[in-house]
Amino acid sequence: MGTRCGIRWTAVALLAALTSGAAPVVTVAQDTENPYISRLDVRAGRQLFQARCSTCHGLNAAGGNESTGPDLTTGRFRHADSDAGLFRVIRDGVRSTAMLGLGADADEQSIWQLVTYLRSVDVTAGGTPTGSAAAGRQLFTGTGGCDRCHMVNGQGQRLGPDLSTVGERRALAELETALVNPDAEVLPRWWTMKATGPDGQVVEGLRMDEDTFTFRIMDADQQLRAFSKYGGWTWERVQRSTMPGYADTFTAAERNDLVAYLFSLRSEP
Ligand code: HEC
Ligand code: HEC
Incomplete structure (x- = not known):
């Protein structure tokens, strides 16, 4: 997966056709990397898929049949050999078939999320890690x-x-x-609790437990700190990870x- 990290957004190149007054064509660079690859994107893609695509391709993309909509979980696509290719198929459809595509006005993020979802249901996936x-x-x-x-x-x-x-x-x-x-x-279990004391001191860490009168925070040094809810401290939950x-x-x-x-x-x- 190489340098997937910093999201190399090689961009959806807007190829305004400069010649002969043709209408501008929006295209996707061949080496474009999908910028929406998180688990949330998989989930959003799945939802979109179930709403817009499942009537033909089946609820989990495993297909009806060639005419209603092929199995999209095989890891092989006849009309695409890259994420950018899938993007194009989902946007533009497959000519002269029931596969219409979402159209040129479709939201790019949604299309990428559909690509991410399709990659996630690839039964041959898993991929091979490149590192040691x-x-x-x-x-x-x-x-x-x-x-x-x-x-x-x-x-x-x-x-x-x-x-x-x-x-x-x-x-x-x-x-x-x-x-x-x-x-x-970040699942709620791992949200951070931030407590601010009467003198402005701040303690942040995992919320360990909480009842009517007290709460306890495990700080980064794994010190368990107990607070009275009536001791002049205020506290809030922060939906952030403690992981750097x-x-x-x-x-x-x-x-x-x-x-x-x-x-x-x-x-x-
Ligand atoms: C009305 C039925 C229908 C709907 C709705 C539909 N598709 Fe399709 N789709 C098809 C058919 C039929 C094909 C096969 C086209 C062909 O003959 O190659 C296809 C092909 C595809 C392919 C290419 C498969 C390959 O082998 O290259 C992809 C990817 C795809 N669809 C994704 C989607 C997504 C994502 C959606 C929802 C946004 C969607 N489809 C909605 C019927 C549909
Ligand atoms: C200060 C504590 C802390 C350190 C140090 C830390 N993590 Fe985490 N990590 C967390 C917490 C809390 C979560 C859960 C919240 C989240 O998803 O960020 C997490 C989540 C993860 C997940 C996702 C787990 C899942 O179930 O999906 C992975 C993978 C992970 N950490 C790997 C690492 C690796 C590798 C390192 C060292 C390079 C590391 N972490 C260092 C606290 C830590």
Whole structure:
């Protein structure tokens, strides 16, 4: 998956046809990378698919038949060999068939999300990580310090989700997103609690528990701090991750190693 990270938005090139007064043509550069690849995009794409495409292609894209709408989960497309190609098919349709496409006015983000969804249902997918899982494992427990927060097979800490089987739950692109943009999707369980004291002091961390009178926060040093709700502190939930983003900490190659390691974490032997 190479340097997927910084979202190389090689852009939807607007090729205004300069010749012969032809109408402007909007095209997609062959090497355009899909900028909408998070889990939220998969979900949005699925919703769109079920609303707009499933009557012909089936609820989970596994198809009716060639005439109503082919199976789109096989990983092979007759009319596209790249994300940009799929983008075009979804936008423009397939000529002289029932596949009309969403049309030139369709929202680009929605089209990309459909592409992302189709990639997510590719039964041949999973992809092959380009990095070294062994090197990634060393980063994980070494300079990465990921085990300060994460547990893998019983080793590590509980300030973040247990990653023992994360390779089963997440696609390669999602693992990369988790590293460079941890705030992209944070389950409420991992939201941050921010408490501000009477003198303006601030404590931020995971909300461990809360009742009518007290709440407790686990700060970054894993200190459990208890607060009385009547002690002059105010508090709020912040829908952000406590996990730092690693876009700058690690090179793309190191992140690929980490992703390869994470991807290898599965329950099957
Ligand atoms: C009215 C039925 C219909 C609807 C609705 C429809 N499709 Fe299709 N689609 C087809 C048919 C039929 C084909 C096969 C065209 C051909 O003969 O190659 C096709 C082909 C495709 C292909 C190309 C498959 C390949 O092998 O290259 C893609 C991708 C696709 N559809 C995606 C979508 C998406 C995404 C939507 C919703 C936005 C959608 N379709 C809505 C009928 C439909
Ligand atoms: C300060 C604590 C902390 C550190 C350090 C940390 N993480 Fe996280 N991580 C979290 C929390 C909290 C979440 C859950 C919220 C989220 O998705 O960001 C998370 C989520 C993740 C996820 C998504 C898990 C899932 O179930 O989808 C992955 C993958 C991940 N971290 C990998 C790493 C790696 C690799 C490192 C080291 C380079 C690391 N984390 C370092 C706290 C941490």
